Amino acid sequence: MSSEKIKFNDTFLFGKSGVSPSRLESLSERLDICREWLLELHEKMELSFLNLPFEKNALSDLQKLVDTIDFSIKDVVVLGIGGSSLGPKAIYSALKPPYYDLNDKVRRVHFPDNIDPASFKALLDYLDPDRTLFLVITKSGGTAETATQFMIVWDYLNSHFDKKQAIEHLIAVTDPEKGSLRALVNEYGLKNCSIPQNVGGRFSVFSPVGLLPTVLAQLDAGQLLAGAGDMASSFRQGDVNHMALRAAGLFYLLHMEKKCPVHVLMPYSDAFYDTALWFNQLWGESLGKRKNLQGEDIFVGPTPVAARGATDQHSQLQLFVEGPKDKIITFLEVSDPGNDLEIPRVFGDYDSYSYLAGHTMGELLKTELAATSLALNKAERPNCSLILEKVDAYNLGQLFMFYQIATAVSGKLYNINPFNQPGVEQGKQYTYGAFGRPGFETEGKVMNKFKTGFATDSAKK
């Protein structure tokens, strides 16, 4: 039977500055509508993120593809940005042992996730082309940053190899039919796999976008999907009390009725910091919208903030405890830290050391989480915990699916479309214009005027 292994402790979302249980109760009907809506979208196959964990042969197909690589892979480089990089990067950094990349004997996966030429050149200089596999991941096929990375890598490979050999070092991950990358796949006969058409970038972690790098990193993609599948099933089979619905409802009420637009995700675990960055995209890009579904201006959306415990107790916590009462804090707690370290009985004469002796580092970390939660509650700051048994693929799969469901449901509550991102188009068009792409001459003129004015303004200061 499917179930959630991760737990959601929402005690401190209620109370003095929080939601009243009756207010949540009165949201039940809307939450039920959200649930039906999401399931229906999946039935009509307009969406498929809930279905991805159940794709037959998904992993075996990827494994077959990987088995066609005829050289010994030392480094894998993911060319991609945003939704094509944040998911697999979060998986890699959560599930590989800490400091894994310091060992230069192991297979490393790199996520440049940017177009910083200094970084990208340093990465190319480091790589051994004979033993490097590049993944080019872009749903649309023409993302400017990914296209740039790919063009430079194409040149790099063709300067090291003949044409036939060069393409052996590439796998394209893109739309099954549309876009320039699919066309390039066809022209050059590139190895490739497809991102299902009803899966958007930030909901693609269980598609080949997330799974191919995971398989190449020799991590347990099967358990990742098992965790995700169990969460998806419990949502399908459950009711309005499902943790993802309940969380979405509570976060929504805290935002709209208790004026908490800032949403902090604070894992008490180094492994999950990149998961918080993945969440930033999911939550921010899905829910930050100008228009509601009726086309009216509403300028809505919570602001996600990434933090890390215990580190940020010595950085952002002061603001969370004493600043404006505009934040919800979600802790990620790991019940079993795996390797723990005993704090030895040394410095017994020193008050600020001796009380620590005999405890473990993991105990201190968990105690600090509890203490921080309690202190925030005392200061009337709503906070809650997602409790994971341990850092493993199964739990991470559950967490990803939990947040994807909660995000989609939140979109319905906010009455916006959580699956588009119209706000980023204007900037892209200005860039096209500045680079002389046909069809964007107007934007090019605006940019030209702007850059000239900018230079003059800067010079004045």
Added chain:
Amino acid sequence: MSSEKIKFNDTFLFGKSGVSPSRLESLSERLDICREWLLELHEKMELSFLNLPFEKNALSDLQKLVDTIDFSIKDVVVLGIGGSSLGPKAIYSALKPPYYDLNDKVRRVHFPDNIDPASFKALLDYLDPDRTLFLVITKSGGTAETATQFMIVWDYLNSHFDKKQAIEHLIAVTDPEKGSLRALVNEYGLKNCSIPQNVGGRFSVFSPVGLLPTVLAQLDAGQLLAGAGDMASSFRQGDVNHMALRAAGLFYLLHMEKKCPVHVLMPYSDAFYDTALWFNQLWGESLGKRKNLQGEDIFVGPTPVAARGATDQHSQLQLFVEGPKDKIITFLEVSDPGNDLEIPRVFGDYDSYSYLAGHTMGELLKTELAATSLALNKAERPNCSLILEKVDAYNLGQLFMFYQIATAVSGKLYNINPFNQPGVEQGKQYTYGAFGRPGFETEGKVMNKFKTGFATDSAKK
């Protein structure tokens, strides 16, 4: 003559959703008072961050200390958290070449900056004790997380070496007189250096806290101080139009009068992402305060958010452009990216590739910054740019000093004390109580009750 090399372009902080020039003008008098106040605090030696770049012999003293290390150092580990780690980590990640740590022939500096036992154990397992130097950095001398790291490392060293050898692998950085670490230095004769008493954690990057790791990382600490010194001098010699005062004034007006409590720092450079995390502490912990200077509850403080360009154009930007008009975005622009990469003339038949050919990756990055700035302005979102000539120690020194001055001044504008952090005490006391530290029995009881209740609540779900 001293000057600022970095530029502040604030054009887009004015205009429709921004500040009116006359409103900034009318703040001049207050800004002048802030300036006088800050200089006076330095004159009275209650503060010294402005003076740190001019400390005679600061670097030569540190170099002498480093020269006493009688083994060949392969790894340096900074034991510390928050203000004892964020500054030197930002320096290291900005100034070392990208992907530097992948090379296992070089000297690496590690900043665990947490008490995650899985990470910390992996780090210890990786290290070669014979060639590792540990820095223990804590101003108070008794920070729980640093104490824990230190106790475990003390045990680790004493299990590998005899007593005399063990302490050769340690340098303590702490208060010149007070605190448990200073007492341990005296008891065991540890190598050490001092953090001046009038320097707080988040304003300590130009003290040995930031400089000792920088010297050990073989980076140009002299140029870092030169940049900082020039910024400090231009502030001393300048007037209310100094860029740090002007920025503080504009940010304050945008927050309090234009309802923009969220403050995004978005470097378009991988090198400066950790600088944005350093800024998060500086801005958030300094300005997030419950009480004003009259002791009244005001619950004030902007929320800093770290982002990275171009990456976050595919993550957080949608929210920044279309979500609530509650954000100020500051870009960090690097004029000369150093190594650049030409985008080759390939895939000429594909519209979404061909327009990129012949440009460079660095050009695309800068164009996207300009395009994003323009798009945000069009959407009536105030934004500005700090323009650095290049990624080097001098420019980074200027940037750090700029933000320290702007933060202190902002504290004065908000009428709060920017140099304390009373809000984090409660959580610490709960932890002491749970760990049975004498004097915290009441907090221990509260924690006990809480943890029992917590467990019961969790089990119910």
